[in-house]
Amino acid sequence: MFIQSLRMTARDWRAGELRFLLVALIVAVSALSSVGFFIDRMRAGLNRDAHQLLGADLLLSADDPIQQRWRAEAARRGLLLADTVAFQSMAQAGEGEASSAQLAAVKAVSPGYPLRGQLTLSKDPEQASRALGQKTRDIPAPGTVWVDANLLPALKVGVGGTIQLGDKQFRIAQLIATEPDKGASFANFAPRVMLSLQDLPATRLVDAFSRVTYRLQVASRSKNDLAAVAAYEQWLRADIAARNVRGVRLETLENGRPEMRATLDRADSFLSLVGLLSAMLAAVAVAMAARRFMQRHLDACAMLRCLGMTQNQVGALYLIEFAIVGLLGSLLGVAVGFGAHFVLVQMIGNLLPADLPPVSPLPALQGIATGLLLLVGFALPPVLQLRNVPHNRVIRREAAAPQPLALATYGLGVGVFLALLLWQAGDTKLALMTAGGFLGGLGLFALVAWLGLRLLRRLRGVSSNQSWRFAITSLQRRPGATVVQVVSLSLGLMALLLLTVVRGDLMAAWRTATPPDAPNRFIINIQPEQAQGVEQQLRGAGVQNVLLYPMIRGRLTAVNGKQINRNTYQEDNARRLAEREFNLSTVRELPETNEIVAGAWYKDAPGVAEASVEQGLAKTLGLKLGDVMRFDMAGLPVEARVTSLRKLEWGSMRANFFVIINPQAMANAPKSYMTAFHLPEGGAGAAGGLTNGLTRAYPNLTVIDVSGLIRQLQEVLDQVVVAVEFLFMFTLASGVLVLYAALMGSQSERTREAGLLRALGATRGQLATAQRIEFVLVGGLSGVLAASGAAAMGWVLAEYVFKFPWKFEPQVWLAGVVVGAACALVGGWLGLRSVLRQPPLQTLREA
Numbered sequence: 001m002f003i004q005s006l007r008m009t010a011r012d013w014r015a016g017e018l019r020f021l022l023v024a025l026i027v028a029v030s031a032l033s034s035v036g037f038f039i040d041r042m043r044a045g046l047n048r049d050a051h052q053l054l055g056a057d058l059l060l061s062a063d064d065p066i067q068q069r070w071r072a073e074a075a076r077r078g079l080l081l082a083d084t085v086a087f088q089s090m091a092q093a094g095e096g097e098a099s100s101a102q103l104a105a106v107k108a109v110s111p112g113y114p115l116r117g118q119l120t121l122s123k124d125p126e127q128a129s130r131a132l133g134q135k136t137r138d139i140p141a142p143g144t145v146w147v148d149a150n151l152l153p154a155l156k157v158g159v160g161g162t163i164q165l166g167d168k169q170f171r172i173a174q175l176i177a178t179e180p181d182k183g184a185s186f187a188n189f190a191p192r193v194m195l196s197l198q199d200l201p202a203t204r205l206v207d208a209f210s211r212v213t214y215r216l217q218v219a220s221r222s223k224n225d226l227a228a229v230a231a232y233e234q235w236l237r238a239d240i241a242a243r244n245v246r247g248v249r250l251e252t253l254e255n256g257r258p259e260m261r262a263t264l265d266r267a268d269s270f271l272s273l274v275g276l277l278s279a280m281l282a283a284v285a286v287a288m289a290a291r292r293f294m295q296r297h298l299d300a301c302a303m304l305r306c307l308g309m310t311q312n313q314v315g316a317l318y319l320i321e322f323a324i325v326g327l328l329g330s331l332l333g334v335a336v337g338f339g340a341h342f343v344l345v346q347m348i349g350n351l352l353p354a355d356l357p358p359v360s361p362l363p364a365l366q367g368i369a370t371g372l373l374l375l376v377g378f379a380l381p382p383v384l385q386l387r388n389v390p391h392n393r394v395i396r397r398e399a400a401a402p403q404p405l406a407l408a409t410y411g412l413g414v415g416v417f418l419a420l421l422l423w424q425a426g427d428t429k430l431a432l433m434t435a436g437g438f439l440g441g442l443g444l445f446a447l448v449a450w451l452g453l454r455l456l457r458r459l460r461g462v463s464s465n466q467s468w469r470f471a472i473t474s475l476q477r478r479p480g481a482t483v484v485q486v487v488s489l490s491l492g493l494m495a496l497l498l499l500t501v502v503r504g505d506l507m508a509a510w511r512t513a514t515p516p517d518a519p520n521r522f523i524i525n526i527q528p529e530q531a532q533g534v535e536q537q538l539r540g541a542g543v544q545n546v547l548l549y550p551m552i553r554g555r556l557t558a559v560n561g562k563q564i565n566r567n568t569y570q571e572d573n574a575r576r577l578a579e580r581e582f583n584l585s586t587v588r589e590l591p592e593t594n595e596i597v598a599g600a601w602y603k604d605a606p607g608v609a610e611a612s613v614e615q616g617l618a619k620t621l622g623l624k625l626g627d628v629m630r631f632d633m634a635g636l637p638v639e640a641r642v643t644s645l646r647k648l649e650w651g652s653m654r655a656n657f658f659v660i661i662n663p664q665a666m667a668n669a670p671k672s673y674m675t676a677f678h679l680p681e682g683g684a685g686a687a688g689g690l691t692n693g694l695t696r697a698y699p700n701l702t703v704i705d706v707s708g709l710i711r712q713l714q715e716v717l718d719q720v721v722v723a724v725e726f727l728f729m730f731t732l733a734s735g736v737l738v739l740y741a742a743l744m745g746s747q748s749e750r751t752r753e754a755g756l757l758r759a760l761g762a763t764r765g766q767l768a769t770a771q772r773i774e775f776v777l778v779g780g781l782s783g784v785l786a787a788s789g790a791a792a793m794g795w796v797l798a799e800y801v802f803k804f805p806w807k808f809e810p811q812v813w814l815a816g817v818v819v820g821a822a823c824a825l826v827g828g829w830l831g832l833r834s835v836l837r838q839p840p841l842q843t844l845r846e847a
Contacts, residue, residue: 005320012293012321021293022329024285025371029333030340033367037341040363054251055114055181056082056217057229060236063247066216070236074218077228082217083110083197088702089205090695091193092164093155101695102154103703104147104193106165108200109139115219117180123159125149125175133177140196144173151191154691163193166203170195190704215251246566246579280438284491287378290322294385315384322375330371334364377416433796441494441789442487449486452781453479470762470770471777474753486782493786493820497812498793519654519676522704523694524551526673530698537697538677541690548673549655552584552666554631554638559623561630574620584631585657586666590646593654599625599644602662609665611640617658618645629659634670775824783820787813 012018060066066083074081084107091104122133128149140146145163152158152175162169176192206212220229233250240248297318304314338359422431453475460472475482526534531548538546556578558564566575590601590612602610613623623629623642630639640661648656655676679690691703754767791812 002320005317005324008317009321009324018293018325021286021289022325022332024289025326025329025374026333026336028283028286028374029330029367029371030336032370033334033337033363034340034344035337036363036366037338037359038344040360041341041345041357054116054217056116056219057226058218058233059181059251060216060218061249061251062214062216063212065214067245070216070239073235074216074232077232078221079228079232080112080115080217080219080221082112082115084108084113084215084217085197085200085206085212086215087206087210087212088190089165090702091151091155093157093161099696100155102151102691103190104151104165105190106205107192107194108197109194110197111139113139113217114181115217119146119179120177121146121174122177123175125152125159128175128177133175140173140194142196142199143170144195145170146174146176146192146194147172148191148193149175149177151193154191165193165195166205168199168202170199244567249576283374283378284488286374287381288488290378290381322380323372326372326375327368329375330368333371334367337367338364373416373419433800437789437793437796438491441491441793445487445490445785445789446483448785449483449781450479452486453482456777465769466762467766467769468773470757470766471773474770474774475777477753482778486778486785489779489782489820489824490785490789493782493816493823494789494793496819497786497790497816519678521679522655522674522676524672524674524702524704526675526698526701528671528673530701531673534673534675534694534698534701537690537694538675541679543677543679546675546677547655548675549657550586550666550671551674552586552633552669552671553581554584554633554669555581556621556629557632557637558630559621560628569621571620574622577617577621582631582658584633584659584661584666585655586661586663586669586671588663591654591656591660593649593656595647596644597647599642602643604662604664606664608662609638609640610643610662612644612646612660613642614656614658615645615647618642631659636669638665638669640665772825776821779821779824780817781820782824783816783818784813785816786820787816790816 009018060070071081086105086107089104089106090101091106092099092101094100118135118137120133120135122128124133127133145165147163152161152172155161155163157163157172159172159175161172163172164170176194179192179194182192200206218229218232220226237250239245301314304317305311309317341359418435422428456472457476460469460476463469523534526548535546535548556564564578566579569575569578588604590596596612597615599612601612602608604610611629613629618624625642625645627642628639629642630637638661646660655674694701694703754771757767758764791809
């Protein structure tokens with residue numbers, strides 16, 4: 001039996017019957033396995049290097065100096081320790097009018113820092129900016145500092161020059177090329193200045209009122225034995241909880257390096273979406289290829305039955321043949337995906353850990369399993385119908401009705417399809433939304449196609465043109481085949497539109513989440529009497545639309561009359577919010593990047609205090625519309641009712657506030673001001689002059705430069721977009737396969753009908769016109785459905801998955817109709833052009 005199946009496979013391959021099925025499997029498996037190989041290596045690298053991103057195996061962060069009992073317990077367990085103290089301060093260089101000042105992220109470190117990973121140093125600014133240099137296990141010598149390269153032009157000094165921090169001067173000894181545990185907290189937006197911990201007291205920058213972060217790095221003596229660290233972490237968590245210590249956090253990789261989380265989460269969603277689209281379209285292509293294979297082998301099966309084969313033997317022959325094709329297609333797809341993932345690594349390499357681990361066999365096994373699942377779910381039903389072909393088909397040319405078992409396998413196909421989506425997506429929400437849209441579109445497209453056929457029946461008599469009648473009659477004669485063709489063509493076109501027009505809109509929306517002209521400078525701590533002067537200086541420097549936002553410090557003390565503290569909540573984030581001060585604000589109009597999602601913006605009536613709360617904060621603290629929040633603002637109590645919830649675009653880099661209260665209620669609240677504005681990158685000198693002028697005129701101001709972070713986010717985004725668009729080629733190939741299968745599905749039957757009509761006297765011109773009308777009707781309807789489906793899917797993805805603003809573009813429908821009609825016309829011409837050139841008798845003999 002196996003030898004006979006091999007012979008049949010070889011014969012069908014030579015006849016070209018299996019090539020389309022094999023190509024569909026290769027495209028599906030290669031698309032999914034390339035993403036699988038890439039993500040597997042990326043995750044393995046991050047897991048391997050996680051300790052370097054923290055600088056330790058465990059990181060204890062506190063608002064107050066680390067307690068001695070925690071140090072003693074770690075030492076008793078034989079663990080390594082290192083200390084860091086981080087804060088913001090102005091670094092100065094020069095004297096008098098020639099002096100320069102720059103906000104710096106100061107970090108004082110103890111010997112042994114970092115316990116995991118290494119610093120990279122250089123004395124060449126260009127090398128340091130490219131993260132090139134010599135690795136070191138040392139820390140700055142007393143009286144010296146190591147700084148970021150971008151601090152030098154801001155202070156107009158070089159390596160070997162002198163800067164002042166507080167009451168002490170330091171010599172710049174080295175430039176920091178890489179700092180493994182820097183992260184991207186608000187304190188790290190500014191250039192780094194690193195000094196020895198023993199020099200910190202001489203600066204007199206830290207006192208009881210300073211906002212300082214103390215960190216204790218903890219590591220085991222062996223990188224491969226983390227049991228002692230895990231035990232210490234468990235003891236430490238229990239001690240913190242038992243003694244109710246406030247302002248202490250145990251940092252992990254997830255909350256220690258959040259700077260790329262939103263971008264990489266969206267990138268992962270895009271990669272999953274590409275894989276899902278490829279899998280769905282390839283499943284349709286596999287199903288249509290298997291159906292076409294079944295239709296072309298009905299006579300052969302009938303002959304085998306006449307020659308004495310049983311149903312089980314016939315079924316076994318074709319199952320073995322399909323298993324061979326499935327295994328071969330899966331192996332080839334894994335090989336193509338393996339090669340393609342190297343292209344992904346090259347495109348997105350700057351986001352990945354250096355020296356990625358080798359490929360594991362898991363993605364290859366998943367790719368092979370995916371190919372076989374696709375074959376079982378979408379090719380098995382037609383194969384089971386082959387085993388039921390009756391003997392008398394050889395004479396009567398009749399097809400038997402599908403058996404219950406064959407029909408049940410279609411349910412198996414749907415189940416396999418859903419399981420495949422959930423498995424490949426890794427995101428249940430994305431998988432279910434995509435599957436629901438795909439299956440819903442399938443049913444809706446079929447319904448609209450059927451209603452369209454009913455409408456065409458009434459339109460048959462609107463024209464006496466014979467070609468029009470031929471076209472309408474041809475569509476009516478095969479309602480099932482016509483519906484399948486419209487649905488298949490619609491799905492293929494929908495994917496292509498989603499990957500071209502809609503994809504472009506999604507990418508544009510992603511880019512505008514952090515636009516190139518986003519604010520790259522922040523000024524905080526502007527006092528009320530300084531507001532007018534600061535605004536004038538900014539306008540004089542060419543800053544447009546200067547907006548000063550009131551900033552009011554307030555602690556939430558009660559909700560609905562009930563006192564709250566950290567013990568009121570169970571979640572760690574909520575407990576931290578309950579014990580910290582909020583940055584509140586007050587404005588009359590809804591800020592530009594804010595969107596009301598519940599309630600209504602306040603009317604600022606006298607004697608009424610109303611609050612608008614960010615929706616994430618409301619969810620964390622359990623706040624809802626109508627709740628009354630009480631804040632303590634430097635001794636001034638203010639109660640405000642929650643009247644609206646807002647959605648913020650944090651990636652816009654604009655000034656955002658968790659809570660905004662109406663101006664009438666905040667008239668007497670003590671406040672300072674802050675502003676955010678954009679300075680062009682090319683104006684570095686002007687930017688430095690503006691910063692120096694502001695800090696000389698108002699020494700209390702803090703000017704924060706986030707241009708480096710925005711530039712880094714844009715570079716990351718550009719790399720991810722290129723990688724995602726590379727993967728879209730696989731989905732594009734799947735869409736083309738579906739289009740081809742849809743257009744070729746009824747080619748044999750159309751060829752036979754055209755030959756018969758020519759034999760009955762129809763002219764070439766009549767048949768050609770009839771074919772064009774038929775294909776324009778099918779293609780136009782498919783294009784409208786595809787455009788509607790692509791627009792709907794784009795809106796759902798933007799609104800609920802990627803969190804982008806979305807707008808409908810009318811050109812999607814125009815493109816759908818034009819491309820649909822064009823594809824149908826070209827496919828019909830390619831499939832039937834020979835019918836119009838050769839004699840009818842030859843066509844009927846070959847059909």
